[in-house]
Amino acid sequence: MPSSTDSFSSAGTKENRCPAAASGPFSIGTITLGNRLVLAPLAGYSNLAFRLICLQCGAGLAVSEMISSHGLAYGQKKTLNLLQTCADENVFVAQLFGAEPSIMAEAATVLNSHKVDIVDINMGCPVKKVTKRGAGAALMADITRASEIIDAVISATSKPVTVKLRVGVHNDQITVFDLAHQADKLGAAAITVHGRTWKQGFSGLADWDIIRRVKRSVSIPVIGNGDITSYHQAATALSEWGCDAVMIGRAAIGNPWVFSPSGTPPESAAITATALHHLDLISRFHGHLTHSPGLIKNQISRYFKGFAGASTWRRRINESSTINDLRTLLTNHAEHYKF
Numbered sequence: 654m655p656s657s658t659d660s661f662s663s664a665g666t667k668e669n670r671c672p673a674a675a676s677g678p679f680s681i682g683t684i685t686l687g688n689r690l691v692l693a694p695l696a697g698y699s700n701l702a703f704r705l706i707c708l709q710c711g712a713g714l715a716v717s718e719m720i721s722s723h724g725l726a727y728g729q730k731k732t733l734n735l736l737q738t739c740a741d742e743n744v745f746v747a748q749l750f751g752a753e754p755s756i757m758a759e760a761a762t763v764l765n766s767h768k769v770d771i772v773d774i775n776m777g778c779p780v781k782k783v784t785k786r787g788a789g790a791a792l793m794a795d796i797t798r799a800s801e802i803i804d805a806v807i808s809a810t811s812k813p814v815t816v817k818l819r820v821g822v823h824n825d826q827i828t829v830f831d832l833a834h835q836a837d838k839l840g841a842a843a844i845t846v847h848g849r850t851w852k853q854g855f856s857g858l859a860d861w862d863i864i865r866r867v868k869r870s871v872s873i874p875v876i877g878n879g880d881i882t883s884y885h886q887a888a889t890a891l892s893e894w895g896c897d898a899v900m901i902g903r904a905a906i907g908n909p910w911v912f913s914p915s916g917t918p919p920e921s922a923a924i925t926a927t928a929l930h931h932l933d934l935i936s937r938f939h940g941h942l943t944h945s946p947g948l949i950k951n952q953i954s955r956y957f958k959g960f961a962g963a964s965t966w967r968r969r970i971n972e973s974s975t976i977n978d979l980r981t982l983l984t985n986h987a988e989h990y991k992f
């Protein structure tokens with residue numbers, strides 16, 4: 654069982670130690686990154702607009718949301734749209750999910766003709782729609798198939814291939830050591846370990862002691878993931894748990910400053926300006942999302958979560974019926990809703 658001493662829920666006392674640890678360069682295969690903080694793949698959030706925001710706020714790398722290998726192999730337009738990147742995104746990591754080695758290899762071949770720098774394989778998604786087909790976290794229970802997938806993807810591309818793992822299936826079936834060893838042996842450039850089991854989903858605590866032990870057991874870089882909510886916790890994870898980089902997911906939604914040593918700005922104007930910039934990037938790169946304003950409003954309202962008086966502000970955001978209304982609200986009325 655993960656114990657609280659091996660997790661970050663109780664790591665407040667470790668804050669402010671060694672923040673510089675997060676700033677050193679770090680390499681994945683032939684690609685050198687400016688720092689060791691990585692935005693996690695987040696389905697429904699980590700599109701190009703949000704990745705750019707996080708990179709601008711200090712992330713060294715940002716991973717795409719998961720992309721269906723079937724969708725790519727069959728050339729589905731909606732899936733291909735997820736490969737959108739731009740010059741400001743120096744390194745683009747596309748994350749694939751799927752259960753069939755041959756289809757995963759075909760999808761990796763499709764990526765060869767796109768501007769993709771690193772291919773990541775999803776072995777962590779616990780969502781039923783994904784696991785019932787044997788993909789995502791279900792691969793933590795099938796080391797043979799998972800190894801075939803890693804091998805097939807590496808054989809289909811010359812780009813660095815990384816693998817995102819959980820620690821296992823459940824507490825009595827911790828498979829990450831075997832899978833990490835396989836990834837290392839087959840030529841993966843790095844692995845990410847989310848310190849929860851498949852059965853845990855997002856409940857309980859991430860077990861950072863297992864992440865530390867995995868790091869010691871392989872020769873490739875290990876990116877630790879789970880429950881990091883501040884830059885200083887990330888720095889602690891790097892210095893005390895020994896991983897090579899740290900991935901941050903939920904804590905970055907509405908708070909891209911989690912990647913910066915100075916953290917969330919205290920002034921509402923700075924937060925609103927970033928929300929507006931995010932909205933502009935969504936309009937510029939994801940015009941199709943304007944048909945689903947709910948998705949956009951969800952992303953933008955997250956900037957105002959947890960602040961005194963923010964519920965009124967969030968209600969106003971949710972009442973906007975178009976993106977233009979939302980932009981006008983952010984532009985003209987931010988000053989009235991200081992928090």
Ligand SMILES: Cc1cc2nc3c(=O)[nH]c(=O)nc-3n(C[C@H](O)[C@H](O)[C@H](O)COP(=O)(O)O)c2cc1C
Pocket residue numbers: 693694695696697717718719748775776777778817847878879880881900901902903904
């Ligand atoms: C809304 C949401 C979407 C996610 N989408 C993905 C995904 O597409 N691929 C993936 O490997 N993990 C996905 N995850 C898992 C995260 O990448 C990360 O491993 C997990 O949230 C633990 O990190 P955190 O505690 O920093 O959030 C998702 C998590 C959330 C909350």
